Amino acid sequence: MFLTRFRVNTARSGARRLLSSPQAMHAAVMSSFPTLLPTDTPPSEGPRVLWRLDHTTRAEVMLYVVSPDRPDLTHLVEQAGWPAAAAADPAEPGWQSRPYGPLLDRLTAGDKWAFRLTANPVHHARRKDDEPTKRTAHLTPVHQMGWLLKRQETCGFRILEKADDRRLLPSGTTRTKQPHPGDRYEVTVRDKRVLAFDKSRSTAAQGGRRAPVSLVTVTFDGRLEITDPQLLRRALTQGIGKAKAYGCGLLTLAPVGTAR
Structure with missing residues (x-):
């Protein structure tokens, strides 16, 4: 399991499109996993892909993702991040992922x-x-x-x-x-x-x-x-309540x- 954080660049038109549509954001999140399709039916039991948008301020929005596999958010960086900054520093791709298991185990x-x-x-x-x-x-x-x-x-x-x-x-x-x-x-x-x-x-x-x-x-x-x-x-790892596909x-x- 992995916990991923991505800061959305709200000044970009691609970001505004994603923020205005939970369905579009869901598709973008699911596209972060090469082995999954956005239309795949989530498992009834066991870990699944969950996501949430935190509107910390009017100009700062954070996307959190919990997932069984490590995601690749390159497409989100290109649409709704800071691609030039990510390209300048290979060690900072534009998002942060860390193993979730240590937290779950403790x-x-x-x-x-x-x-x-x-x-x-x-x-x-x-x-x-x-x-x-x-x-x-x-x-x-x-x-x-x-x-x-x-x-x-x-x-x-x-x-x-x-x-x-x-x-x-x-x-x-x-x-x-x-x-x-x-x-x-x-x-x-x-x-x-x-x-x-x-x-x-x-x-x-x-x-x-x-x-x-x-x-x-x-x-x-x-x-x-x-x-x-x-x-x-x-x-x-499975989420609480309904509408999990919509954040x-x-x-x-x-x-x-x-x-x-």
């Missing part, structure tokens, strides 16, 4: 880490009793946080709780009549994005364009404690107190 129950996750929080609901359920996005931070909290146990971690003196209310909630995460936990929900784009079929013989795709994504930043290292390794599901860890 995960231990009880250890605490800072984390970041961009996800597509959804649930299944029906408007009427006689209608089938439909996948629906969670739209409020409260429900989005609740979506993540429900997945703690199966993903091998628990999100840390704030000390009482750091909560806005003694109970850490903003409601009294029903459970509510409020500001109880060491996690923030930010950077909500509503993405809408056409999903094109690979060939004209397949019928042209499919129905438009609409996604709601948010980014979670917080602190967690490992409860089950094996389950957490699976979450780190969702990649959970990354960093020592507490450091930037991700």
Whole structure:
């Protein structure tokens, strides 16, 4: 397994095209692996290619990729990086890849880490009793946080709780009549994005364009404690939630107190 970081040159037209289309970015990421095609069906079990865009500032966007094999991002450097700088220094190709195994191997129950996750929080609901359920996005931070909290146990971690003196209310909630995460936990929900784009079929013989795709994504930043290292390794290598092909599901860890 490898963790790769690539800084996107937002001043380039190729970068703007990729940033405006999760489908185009997915194809570019998958093209980094000679043995894979962008249309390959990901494995149902085991490690898969995951990616995420971190918009650290308006002008700085970082692409992170977790993958079973080491990627070659030469085409991304040419489209959306600094190709002249990369050509001038062969030791710096324009991206950084490092083995992911050492981090996965050192995960231990009880250890605490800072984390970041961009996800597509959804649930299944029906408007009427006689209608089938439909996948629906969670739209409020409260429900989005609740979506993540429900997945703690199966993903091998628990999100840390704030000390009482750091909560806005003694109970850490903003409601009294029903459970509510409020500001109880060491996690923030930010950077909500509503993405809408056409999903094109690979060939004209397949019928042209499919129905438009609409996604709601948010980014979670917080602190967690490992409860089950094996389950957490699976979450780190297989992703969390839906829409993994569109930049969702990649959970990354960093020592507490450091930037991700």
